[in-house]
Amino acid sequence: MKPAVVSSAATREETDGRPLPPGWRSYTSPEGLRYYVNSSSKETTWRRPSSSAEAPQRPLARQSSSPYANGSNSSAKTSQPTETADVSLRKPATYKQPPGSVSPAKRQIKEVKETKITINCVTFPLPGEGPEQQLLKPNEWSYCDYFWTDKKDPQGTTSLPGFEVLLQKQLKGKQMQKEMAEFIHERIKIEEEYAKNLSKLSLSPLAAQEEGTLGEAWTQLKKSLHDEAEVHLKFSNKLHSEVEKPLLTFRGDNFKKDLKKYDHHIADLRKQLASRYASVEKARKALADRQKDLEVKTQQLEIKLSNKTEEDIKKARRKSTQAGDDLMRCVDLYNQTQSKWFEEMVTTSMELEKLEVERIEWIQQHLRQYTTLRHETDMFNQSTVEPVDQLLQNVDPAKDRELWVKENKTGDVRPVDMDI
Amino acid sequence: MKPAVVSSAATREETDGRPLPPGWRSYTSPEGLRYYVNSSSKETTWRRPSSSAEAPQRPLARQSSSPYANGSNSSAKTSQPTETADVSLRKPATYKQPPGSVSPAKRQIKEVKETKITINCVTFPLPGEGPEQQLLKPNEWSYCDYFWTDKKDPQGTTSLPGFEVLLQKQLKGKQMQKEMAEFIHERIKIEEEYAKNLSKLSLSPLAAQEEGTLGEAWTQLKKSLHDEAEVHLKFSNKLHSEVEKPLLTFRGDNFKKDLKKYDHHIADLRKQLASRYASVEKARKALADRQKDLEVKTQQLEIKLSNKTEEDIKKARRKSTQAGDDLMRCVDLYNQTQSKWFEEMVTTSMELEKLEVERIEWIQQHLRQYTTLRHETDMFNQSTVEPVDQLLQNVDPAKDRELWVKENKTGDVRPVDMDI
Numbered sequence: 001m002k003p004a005v006v007s008s009a010a011t012r013e014e015t016d017g018r019p020l021p022p023g024w025r026s027y028t029s030p031e032g033l034r035y036y037v038n039s040s041s042k043e044t045t046w047r048r049p050s051s052s053a054e055a056p057q058r059p060l061a062r063q064s065s066s067p068y069a070n071g072s073n074s075s076a077k078t079s080q081p082t083e084t085a086d087v088s089l090r091k092p093a094t095y096k097q098p099p100g101s102v103s104p105a106k107r108q109i110k111e112v113k114e115t116k117i118t119i120n121c122v123t124f125p126l127p128g129e130g131p132e133q134q135l136l137k138p139n140e141w142s143y144c145d146y147f148w149t150d151k152k153d154p155q156g157t158t159s160l161p162g163f164e165v166l167l168q169k170q171l172k173g174k175q176m177q178k179e180m181a182e183f184i185h186e187r188i189k190i191e192e193e194y195a196k197n198l199s200k201l202s203l204s205p206l207a208a209q210e211e212g213t214l215g216e217a218w219t220q221l222k223k224s225l226h227d228e229a230e231v232h233l234k235f236s237n238k239l240h241s242e243v244e245k246p247l248l249t250f251r252g253d254n255f256k257k258d259l260k261k262y263d264h265h266i267a268d269l270r271k272q273l274a275s276r277y278a279s280v281e282k283a284r285k286a287l288a289d290r291q292k293d294l295e296v297k298t299q300q301l302e303i304k305l306s307n308k309t310e311e312d313i314k315k316a317r318r319k320s321t322q323a324g325d326d327l328m329r330c331v332d333l334y335n336q337t338q339s340k341w342f343e344e345m346v347t348t349s350m351e352l353e354k355l356e357v358e359r360i361e362w363i364q365q366h367l368r369q370y371t372t373l374r375h376e377t378d379m380f381n382q383s384t385v386e387p388v389d390q391l392l393q394n395v396d397p398a399k400d401r402e403l404w405v406k407e408n409k410t411g412d413v414r415p416v417d418m419d420i
Numbered sequence: 421m422k423p424a425v426v427s428s429a430a431t432r433e434e435t436d437g438r439p440l441p442p443g444w445r446s447y448t449s450p451e452g453l454r455y456y457v458n459s460s461s462k463e464t465t466w467r468r469p470s471s472s473a474e475a476p477q478r479p480l481a482r483q484s485s486s487p488y489a490n491g492s493n494s495s496a497k498t499s500q501p502t503e504t505a506d507v508s509l510r511k512p513a514t515y516k517q518p519p520g521s522v523s524p525a526k527r528q529i530k531e532v533k534e535t536k537i538t539i540n541c542v543t544f545p546l547p548g549e550g551p552e553q554q555l556l557k558p559n560e561w562s563y564c565d566y567f568w569t570d571k572k573d574p575q576g577t578t579s580l581p582g583f584e585v586l587l588q589k590q591l592k593g594k595q596m597q598k599e600m601a602e603f604i605h606e607r608i609k610i611e612e613e614y615a616k617n618l619s620k621l622s623l624s625p626l627a628a629q630e631e632g633t634l635g636e637a638w639t640q641l642k643k644s645l646h647d648e649a650e651v652h653l654k655f656s657n658k659l660h661s662e663v664e665k666p667l668l669t670f671r672g673d674n675f676k677k678d679l680k681k682y683d684h685h686i687a688d689l690r691k692q693l694a695s696r697y698a699s700v701e702k703a704r705k706a707l708a709d710r711q712k713d714l715e716v717k718t719q720q721l722e723i724k725l726s727n728k729t730e731e732d733i734k735k736a737r738r739k740s741t742q743a744g745d746d747l748m749r750c751v752d753l754y755n756q757t758q759s760k761w762f763e764e765m766v767t768t769s770m771e772l773e774k775l776e777v778e779r780i781e782w783i784q785q786h787l788r789q790y791t792t793l794r795h796e797t798d799m800f801n802q803s804t805v806e807p808v809d810q811l812l813q814n815v816d817p818a819k820d821r822e823l824w825v826k827e828n829k830t831g832d833v834r835p836v837d838m839d840i
Contacts, residue, residue: 116836123838124831133834141822149831162830169824172629179627180638186624187645190617197610204606207599209592214780218600221787225607280838328840335837342835357817360634364815367641371805371812378798385794392791395784397777402561404589410582411544411569414553415762416536417755418543418700420748 024049120150120159121270121277123338136346143349163266163345166352167259173359174255180363181247184239184370191236199229212400217391227384235377242369250362251355262348269341276334283327290320444469540570540579541690541697543758556766563769583686583765586772587679593779594675600783601667604659604790611656619649632820637811647804655797662789670782671775682768689761696754703750707743714740 020026023038038049115129125133135145147162202225210218294316301313440446443458458469535549545553555565567582622645630638714736721733 116838118838122835124833125836127833133832135832136834140818141825143821143825145834146825146829146832148834151828151830160830165828165830169828176627176630180630183621183624183626183642186621186626190614190621193617194610194614197613201603201606201610204603206603206606207596210596210600214783217784217787221790222603331838331840338835338837353821356821360815360817360820363634364637364812367637368809368812370641371809374805375802378802381801382795382798385791389788389791392784392788395780397780398560400780401563401773401776405561405563405566408571408585408589409566410571410580410585412553412555412566413544413547414556414565414568415542415758416545416550417758418536418538418751420744420751 021049118277120161121274122148122341124148143353144346147349148345161266161270163349164263166349167263170259170352170355171256173356174251177247177250177359177363180367181244184244184247188236188239188244191232191239195229195232195236197229198225198232202226202229212403213391213395214400217388217395220391221388224384224388228381231377231380231384234380235373238373239370242373243366246366247363251359262352266341266344266348269337269344273334273337273341276330276337280327280330280334283323283330287320287323287327290316290323294320441469538697540581541694542568542761544568563773564766567769568765581686581690583769584683586769587683590679590772590775591676593776594671597667597670597779597783600787601664604664604667608656608659608664611652611659615649615652615656617649618645618652622646622649632823633811633815634817634820637808637815640811641808644804644808648801651797651800651804654800655793658793659790662793663786666786667783671779682772686761686764686768689757689764693754693757693761696750696757699750700747700754703743703747707740707747710736710740710743 115126117124117126136142137145143166147166150159150161151165152159202222204222206222207218209215294313297313297316301310535546537544537546556562557565563586567586570579570581571585572579622642624642626642627638629635714733717733717736
């Protein structure tokens, strides 16, 4: 699904009946957007000029200053420290620049300089417009800073919300962890088989009849295989309890459920945002229609083409003002929803980040346990050969001969000559 | 086969016509053995008394002083240093003690005190008779001192020459050595299989997609299994070339041939000894017959029971003397053969002893090689984990996040409020 890039040049409705400052007149662009032209200074702007600085600065919609703001929406997440942080960190919307000094009637659509862009119902500033955004967590490469846009695949046929990318990372991490446990399990099986074979060989009767000090050394050498087997068995047992099991049970089935919950939460907010965006579009169109109607009626009255009464004009102006109020309410609702989504994105991606750090540290800790166990195994293994070495040191052919002769001698009296 | 224990009381023949010292007379025992009685001193002895110290000391038969000694028999083994040694070390035959002061006519056979005993044609001194034999190699438990008699099995039904016991020891040693090589071979197979399994596992794709520093550590951990496999493969290869092969090829087929040669040599000498012994027995019987004949004739002449002439007596005495000479010759030949067998026994058993020392030292040396290789293996094994440890030390969740974010981020521009 290709992201619908909708250029939405925001408009400013006639909020009241106050006249424009001297020299200014208002027009509507071919797209139905109102703009203002100063015929003496040749100035053109999308913003309704006010005569002085006394014009009120419109507060950010999401800060609930709008009369249409749903006051009960102050979310349940106020306890999250990031929530308050991100509100202040969120970059204020920059007001759009004047479309330029050329006559709006001659301006091409592509020349209209848009300062914001809505991608999949999310509103972003255009690059180069307004002050640079500072990262929420500079130098930290925090997830909360880098996954605001959707991700297109190389073919551009599908797109994936940034949050999905984060979720997939978590799922992949969980899978890696499971595969590591599997790997360790295979290692355990190898160790067990090795131990079994060594142990079996150590019981072999081969050369069991060797005697004396050499026989003792040989017996110990055979026994050392059993000791080695024990070492490897211990290694495999500890691998199981101290590496495989922790890797396997760390974040069990609940983990996927938790991720699903996060996923649904964010996805629901995105759906809501889409619906709010549709309302804004609809209200914007209604306002344009009303403004056009008012404009036509006013011009007809001025050039006496119709017998419209002041009453008719007033009615049309009222309707236009109502449509303007409706748009403002829709935009406020949209901004509220986007703000909520924003907060959830920051909160949840930082939670995912924390989970990922935990995962890496957990795995690091247990792979270290693996190397420690391997080290131990080598140490223990060495100790199995030590007694063999000792006994081999003591092998003494003379002593063995003595032992054997004592047991097997047939007679030490030598023959003598026979007498006649 | 029960050893034939033949009591052979040696006799002393009339070597010449010289008269006995005054007071002495010679008699023949019921077994046909001659003894001497001093009627005034009541002394009785098996040895022909001589009137003074001028009587020649009879040399040991085996020293070729006998005129009947086969001079061509000076064996081919004169180069053996032990031969000259053992000749002097061989205990001289002790001459038998006088049978006692009782009248020989009244003496019972069992009262005759034998000082030598012939077991399977080999002549030994009886315990307690004559001076104690000193060991040829005291404090060494040398084979040459302890295998002179035959060995009876516990049931007493069979007997085995002492030399056979030594040979069997050698053959058993060879078998032990072969079995040790077999054991090592089994160990090699276990190591090879272990290495194969480790190597295979190291190539497993499990968790291969883990990224960043953790991914590096994991990759190294997997690789370390391959390194471990190499270590065990090297161990098994060295076990083969430095332990199994030397154990297997040390004293190949020639060894058994050599042992057979020793066996035949000694066995031939024993056969010869048996035949010499039979000759002695026969000659001894012939002499006894001759002496009896002479005795009868002499008595008949003394008591005038027959008209024997001095000539007849002289003839009988000559025949008796010839039979005595014949016996002396046979005993000399017997003693020569026994001496030769003695020399061979000493030489060969010392050779076997040397072989046994070599075998033990060879095995000791190569089993030590085994423990050295085992030790090396543990050392090398430890080194395979070191790079894993290093990389695990360097695992850094923040760095991994940075790497991953750089590659996977979808957009760092945060959404802003929509304008109206």
